[in-house]
Amino acid sequence: MTSRGASTRTHATTGPPELTDHPAALLSTCPLIRNVALVAHVDHGKTTLVDAMLRATGALPAHRDAVDRVLDSDDQERERGITILAKAASVTWKGTRINLVDTPGHADFGGEVERALAMVDGVLLLVDAAEGPLPQTRYVLSKALEAKLAAVVVLNKVDRADARPAEVLDEIYQLFLDLDADDQQIDFPVVSAIARDGLASEGLAAPLEASGLAPLFDAVLRAVPPPRGDAAAPLQALVTNLDASDYLGRLAIGRVERGTLRRGDQVALCAAAGERPLLVRRVAQLMTFCGVGRMETDEVQAGDLFVLAGFSEIEVGDTLADPVSPEPLPRLTVDEPVLRMTFGVNTSPLAGQEGRYLTSRHLRERLAREVLGNVSLRLGETGCPDVIEVAGRGELQLAVLIEAMRREGYELQVSRPEVILKEGDGKPLEPLERGMVDVPDEHVGTVTQALAPRKGRVLDIRPGDTGRTVISFQAPARGVLGLRGELLTVTRGTALLQLHHSGWTEWVGDLPRRAGGAMVADRAGYATAYALDNLSPRGELFIEPGTPVYEGMIVGLTSRPGDLVVNVTRDKQKTNIRTHSHDEAIMLAPPRQVTLEGAMELVESDELIEVTPRAVRLRKRLLREGERRRSRR
Numbered sequence: 001m002t003s004r005g006a007s008t009r010t011h012a013t014t015g016p017p018e019l020t021d022h023p024a025a026l027l028s029t030c031p032l033i034r035n036v037a038l039v040a041h042v043d044h045g046k047t048t049l050v051d052a053m054l055r056a057t058g059a060l061p062a063h064r065d066a067v068d069r070v071l072d073s074d075d076q077e078r079e080r081g082i083t084i085l086a087k088a089a090s091v092t093w094k095g096t097r098i099n100l101v102d103t104p105g106h107a108d109f110g111g112e113v114e115r116a117l118a119m120v121d122g123v124l125l126l127v128d129a130a131e132g133p134l135p136q137t138r139y140v141l142s143k144a145l146e147a148k149l150a151a152v153v154v155l156n157k158v159d160r161a162d163a164r165p166a167e168v169l170d171e172i173y174q175l176f177l178d179l180d181a182d183d184q185q186i187d188f189p190v191v192s193a194i195a196r197d198g199l200a201s202e203g204l205a206a207p208l209e210a211s212g213l214a215p216l217f218d219a220v221l222r223a224v225p226p227p228r229g230d231a232a233a234p235l236q237a238l239v240t241n242l243d244a245s246d247y248l249g250r251l252a253i254g255r256v257e258r259g260t261l262r263r264g265d266q267v268a269l270c271a272a273a274g275e276r277p278l279l280v281r282r283v284a285q286l287m288t289f290c291g292v293g294r295m296e297t298d299e300v301q302a303g304d305l306f307v308l309a310g311f312s313e314i315e316v317g318d319t320l321a322d323p324v325s326p327e328p329l330p331r332l333t334v335d336e337p338v339l340r341m342t343f344g345v346n347t348s349p350l351a352g353q354e355g356r357y358l359t360s361r362h363l364r365e366r367l368a369r370e371v372l373g374n375v376s377l378r379l380g381e382t383g384c385p386d387v388i389e390v391a392g393r394g395e396l397q398l399a400v401l402i403e404a405m406r407r408e409g410y411e412l413q414v415s416r417p418e419v420i421l422k423e424g425d426g427k428p429l430e431p432l433e434r435g436m437v438d439v440p441d442e443h444v445g446t447v448t449q450a451l452a453p454r455k456g457r458v459l460d461i462r463p464g465d466t467g468r469t470v471i472s473f474q475a476p477a478r479g480v481l482g483l484r485g486e487l488l489t490v491t492r493g494t495a496l497l498q499l500h501h502s503g504w505t506e507w508v509g510d511l512p513r514r515a516g517g518a519m520v521a522d523r524a525g526y527a528t529a530y531a532l533d534n535l536s537p538r539g540e541l542f543i544e545p546g547t548p549v550y551e552g553m554i555v556g557l558t559s560r561p562g563d564l565v566v567n568v569t570r571d572k573q574k575t576n577i578r579t580h581s582h583d584e585a586i587m588l589a590p591p592r593q594v595t596l597e598g599a600m601e602l603v604e605s606d607e608l609i610e611v612t613p614r615a616v617r618l619r620k621r622l623l624r625e626g627e628r629r630r631s632r633r
Helices: 023-027 046-056 075-080 107-117 135-146 165-178 214-223 360-373 395-407 441-454 483-490 529-538 596-602 625-632
Strands: 033-040 087-093 096-102 122-128 150-156 190-194 199-202 236-245 249-258 260-262 266-270 279-282 285-290 293-296 299-301 305-309 319-321 339-345 378-381 387-392 412-414 422-424 427-440 457-463 468-476 496-506 518-521 539-541 553-558 564-566 607-612 615-620
Touching (some): 033 046, 033 135, 033 214, 046 087, 046 096, 046 122, 087 214, 107 135, 107 236, 122 135, 122 165, 135 165, 135 496, 150 165, 150 214, 199 214, 285 299, 339 360, 339 395, 360 378, 360 387, 387 395, 395 412, 395 607, 441 457, 441 483, 483 496, 483 596, 529 553, 529 564, 596 607, 596 615
Parallel strands (some): 033 096, 122 150, 150 190
Antiparallel strands (some): 087 096, 236 249, 236 319, 260 299, 266 279, 285 293, 285 305, 339 387, 339 412, 378 387, 427 468, 518 553, 553 615, 607 615
């Protein structure tokens, strides 16, 4: 959650009369607050709906009206078109303040979803009215049902030509039943919406221009309960996220479960058992969410969200409590990582030419800061002090972290992603992935052929009305490494792939990897057009003339198995022979651009990815050919 600027806070004085049936309940609830998370499969419209809700309530300043996806302010979020970090905003409707938490849609960022759900009492479950519930819909809904959260189902994009809201609603009911929802959870209100236009209606009726988003806000007030918590009880507040300020230092973000958090008061910081002694300190700064920004406040009562400064030692999952009778809350728990990579200091001959942070100390400090606010990442030691193991939820999560580090000026080298195994009944188990591929009808056979050697099992094939088919499958996590790039290639960029963790399966044996070997440079220098022209028939090149190379750097892929050691710096010998055939101009095909995600799909176990602020390169772990030959023996 990041700061978005200042705005004027609206103080509510009255609430709707239907909030409680018993006057005594007012002692244990906060009727003028609703805490709601928006959850959905990727690209079903969560962030777009948040924009519409902010505009409908006047919470978005006029100068921001032209900005789409205002909460996705991180560079990578806007470039990739996805939400990576959970963020909060606040709107006021009929005297009630509604705190909105926007969550990621990708399974790789499930830790963000789990932390967001710890802050709310209900969810807006968005489902595309044409696509229906998809793999990540099942994942986020299962987490919401486990937390006993109330749900409001929003059928979004009902204006699509292929929308089928009645069928999709039946599929949603079936999903609730499959996830063992109780009678109260399955009795959810349904709202049809066009988030892009800021329109909603109750049930399956088409949204009308005059209604705006009023039916959605009213459904939230009716269905989502107010937070429970006695404002007069001893303080208990759970920290669910961290932020940082140049002026205030580390900021804690979370929710007050009971009691009242006041600026200037002494509060106790309760960490996990045995981690560190109880800390008692004064609250230096206290803020709450207001529109898309934050606003200073003197106190935050039970049920509301807060941003607090004053504890440099605070971590995600800690409890802020009454110093007289400190009672820690249960710590946040998230699903375990299933994928790991090693992050090490860049040791290539080109190291230090582009980055600012080059040493293992820089690397360790940066990763330590990352895991403080990202509870789904784990760090581990290796046999080398300059190499750290990083475990996460998936390729995308690790790629986002690496990309963020290179943009900050770090140089590093990372290994091939590997799955994390565990034991079950004396047998090795590996993570299982459930996936969905949306492709044009003519590529269905191509997709199933790509899944077969990866030990993928097709579960369902659902043709659509727009010439596209949805293929559901299961495969071991090792089998889907690199699948996204392969599908984009074989379907000419038309495939859409979504994955999420689906449990564990017995080890399925060896799986095929990269088909061709690597072209490995045998010396340092600059690539020449003459040498590349002679090598181009042997395979696919990664570099162009003039590119600096070093011994052990991978400059391309061969069309056959086995590595090929090549001299890419060789120039044409100058002689006194001049003929047209000898002197014709060299015409090279454009080289393959190696992106970070592409390198993660290509790299083998004896190779590394060199990442700098301006380049992504593949290299051998052992740079010298003699060392590699001795290692193979």
